[in-house]
Amino acid sequence: MVLGDVLEQVRLSNEFECSIYLIILAVGVLLVAVLVCGTPLLLRDDGHGDQGRNGREGVQEPAASAPGVWQNHEWQLSVHQSCQLRLVGTGGMVVMVTGAAGFIGLHLCLALKSKGHGVVGLDNFNSHFDFTLKRERQKMLLKHGIFVINGDINDALLLRKLFDMVPFTHVLHLAAQPSIRYASENPGAYVHSNVAGLVTLLEACRKANPQPAFLWTSSSAVYGLNTKVPYSEDDRCDRPASLYAASKKAGEGFVHIYNHSYGLSTTTLRLGTVYGPWGRPDMAYWIFTRDILRRKEITIYEGPNKADLARDWTYIDDIVDGCLAAMETAEMSTGTGGRKTGPAQNRTYNLGCSKPVTLPRLLRILEQHLQVAAKIRVVEIPPNGNSPFMYASINLARTELNYDPRIEPEEGLKKFVDWYRDYTMIECNTCLTDSSC
Template sequence: MRGGGRGNEAGRANFKYLIVVALGVTFLVAFLHGAVAKSGAPESAGRGTRKEGPRGADTGAFKRVFDAERARASCRTGGPGKHVVFLTGTGGFVGFHTALELQKQGHGVLGLDNFNDYYETSLKRARQGILLEKGIYTVEGDIADGEFVAQLLEACPFTHVLHLAAQAGVRYAAKNPLAYVHSNLLGFVTLLEAVKKMKVMLPVVYASSSSVYGLNTKVPFSEEDRVDHPASLYAATKKSNEMIAHSYHNIYGMSLTGLRFFTVYGPYGRPDMAYFFFTKYILDGTEIQIFQGPNGEEVQRDFTYVDDIVAGVIGSLETAPPSVKGQATYRLFNLGNTHPETVTTLVENLEEILGKEGRKRVVPMPATGDVLATHANVSAAYEAFGYQPKTDLKTGLRRFVDWYREYYGIGGG
């Protein structure tokens, strides 16, 4: 498998560097977790309850809601040879769509989400309700609650762990950095520790991000590129996830696959993403700010439709080796569309689809960690599991706008 092989070569080339930094990150996670606890953030509550304290993307406690009977039913497969997947983040955008596709293919799925209020919880609950109608149960709890996560991993005969839960958003990290430490660092280490302690360790596939490429200027971005210059705290946590994963692979023989997502969009997407709130702004007449680089450069993104991302996620899951020393691998893959488009093009497409012109103003890009351009080289994913994006931007945006109008009860233009 050439894609996985290249990842292994890169890991060996930077072995000492990765181990030292990963251990440093792990100790930092433990230290900050202690600091958060001492500052008054409540610890995890018992089953079906939540202690008083800050909610949402803050590091407060989240309630535990777990129905063992529903969990067992959710884990049932469509027949022999199918997987049983523990999927974190099923209340989120990519997790929701992935859970639906896994079940459609006959796999069993048990979800986990804390339903924080980083963006409107009603949308997350709507996703949860659709999944439940399909027989996919989402447990409510915190990925950083180690005792609870260990309990859930014993609830079904799982074959894989798919970790898509995270505190998302580049700019929000400037406002609430500890939310990223809690979910993206402490939560990731907590999950790997729980997997490590299982009688049979499972292969783990987890979400990284194109943000790890940070200030890199060589395009398209390749998994073989060094990613030592993150431009945001969010990117730094995702880079840390990759290094922590490498250390767990090296020390314990755990099979770990990281997926660098490139600007995912589509129905039931995230309201904090530009395509989502640009649609709202065009419809209600709110001014749209289009960021521009210091030398007048247009911001570009490798917009990737959610169905293409889901195909890549499942492809990586299907090809993940078992967590057995000698067979386990450490892999990294880009999942993008390979055709970057300017934000101006995004807006023009939305205007055409909505049949309405937006109020636009070009402004300098703020210093919140965004980068000027992203562009994915997906050859490694293609070689490893046939990843090949199929959805162009206009087609994907039409599907999103159709959903948006229906979901929010907005008639055609």
Template sequence: MPSLEEELFPSTPGKVKIDRTHTIHRQFHRCFASTSTMFLWALFLIALTASYLSFQSFVDTSSKYFTASWGGIQWEKQVRNSALIRRPAGMSVLVTGAAGFVGTHVSLALQKRGDGVVGLDNFNSYYDPSLKHARKKLLADHGVFVVDGDINDARLLAKLFDVVAFSHVMHLAAQAGVRYALENPGSYVHSNVAGLVTLLEACKAADPQPAVVWASSSSVYGLNSKTPFSESDRTDQPASLYAATKKAGEEITHTYNHIHGLSITGLRFFTVYGPWGRPDMAYFFFTRNILQGKPITIYRGKDRVDLARDFTYIDDVVKGCLGSLDTAGKSTGSGGKKRGPAPYRIFNLGNTSPVTVPELVGILEKQLKVKAKRNYVEMPGNGDVPFTHANVSLARREFGYKPTTDLQTGLKKFVKWYMSYYGYHQHGKRV
């Protein structure tokens, strides 16, 4: 198909008769003899270009409308069935990022206790989508329907709220990872800022408005040197773009709470790990490399100080998520109009016991019965912070949050899942 530029020029240049060219030249000269005529021609060209762009936009929008992977009677039936509440005083929850690590575990826990759950995930390729699709199958086996769609799709969100009057939203969809922001910063703004606003707009317009619980991050503490990190500590020194987008999310959610009466709870997760985890996390790819006999890179801070993380087992995080949902309080808006103050809360969800990265590797070596090939490197300026340590007293007071799984126990469960999922024998050989 010829390009627009090709269509504006003759297909066989050089075959026009000389005398006609001369005539056309004179007419062209007369036409542009005055400034006013040139101005009119410029306006005409601008109008023509604008019309073309508008038409192209219409075509693109129409194409998206007709090729959408959602909608229809059968689709609505699946959504409603998945959202059915099966316990007294239960809730109907829209879980975004449901095929993600935390999203899968939270969705399963809600479904298990009898709440209605509908998932939403765009199955992007930040890490192997096959793992996300395996999680989706796991959820389907337990009666949870996951919609394939993006949180930036306002039409899809409006349709979901039209089909189901969700009482709560568990917003876990986000572009994760600190280092990937150096490669693709736009994806963080798209998901963590624009996507959050699109979702909040849908929640604001819903009637009734749902209570919103969403995943912030311990990364918002950034370069803060005071430990352990408390919710009242400063969070205005982000060390990465990821952290900056999560901090922006906290300010954005506060605005929607203040103006529109949305009940908002932000959860600052501290290095969550466990079965069905994310392959981009250190404990995950350390395990892979150790089993494959490949060296692992262990970063160190200044003066050869070991990095430390408040590793938090997935089951403990799930308890915090459910506790937050159960105590969220109601939104106070109707059709976007606030009738009174609504709850706005932020909680740390951590383990309260930081462990150094070399200690983590040592535990993995014992569980895998394989010695790691360690390569120590000074931490580059990629946005990572030297340590994290959570103070969870506020969450304990509000909904009884109390982490119970230490790193050794949690990693043992993770390794068992990893060996099974990827088909390894107990001696570290693939089946």
């Protein structure tokens, strides 16, 4: 196809066809980037691998990537026990949670288990973020009777085994390669996880009998170059501003196809910026807290015309409430073993607090809770796909899910700071003698 033909197709008036075309085009661009990188996905050492608390690499347990692991009686027993309902016959959910050892995964697994639902987790324990932090989340989940399988969503054989073992009512897909900044350095990881991994999981759900309801987390980043705020679910999403956003929008296209073609009940949750205890060490609130306590200079960005950057900072408990409401209102899929018997539920919601918080305000709140003044340097925002001002309308979620976020930044950041002080008390002794730690 020549360039003129491509441009002609982009001008198609049919919005759905145009969106699907752009999705495929975006995926193609990312795949080309993978070929250029020429490195095995997720095995590349590019200096971003996190280490344990004392500077040593964490040692992973054997991954569930071979039938030899599945045939282990203890492994199968752990899966079945984790999926048991507290009260049999109560109509509870049996849920597979991918990315269970992640920030949001931890909190959602605990919330589901506390309500008596059966939960089993899946996580590949990659080292993009603090490996030790993930292991500690895993230990916490295990204490509450939640087994987290060391496996990858790209492992079709493992997924098939799990669906054969357990009649899941819901799949909550949280696993993803996050971070807008890292995407430009290793785009292949985003294709591998956010696109290929998603499709592998959708295929497993399609072939399952019964088919589960499928819920997953996309991102407000899909709104891309839109200048209208707050974003609404029906706003344009065909102009991503980053590789990460492109991977998430591509995922939304594939989810739509599996709903439309195979009767999979689907719910897409576009999240804003989530914060709280056990969060991600690469997030601004975590970095600011750490550097304020270490008396390090903090660099913050400002937008065009010296405008303050703002984000839809949402406390983890509010996000958990929204996700649970979406799960509790999810309808059954209409497909059986990949055959569609009728139209299936297909929903998209923004989840956030719809109250943008500027970076200067965020820093002031942290200074107050930490009782330490921040050393701040302000620079212009780089062209890396970050939008200066981002927040979404949550009116649809309010109406259909009774979603009602309640935690203000002052309260939420206080909870994080209290947790952070306790966590870092045992985190590392090196920082007492090494200022670069």
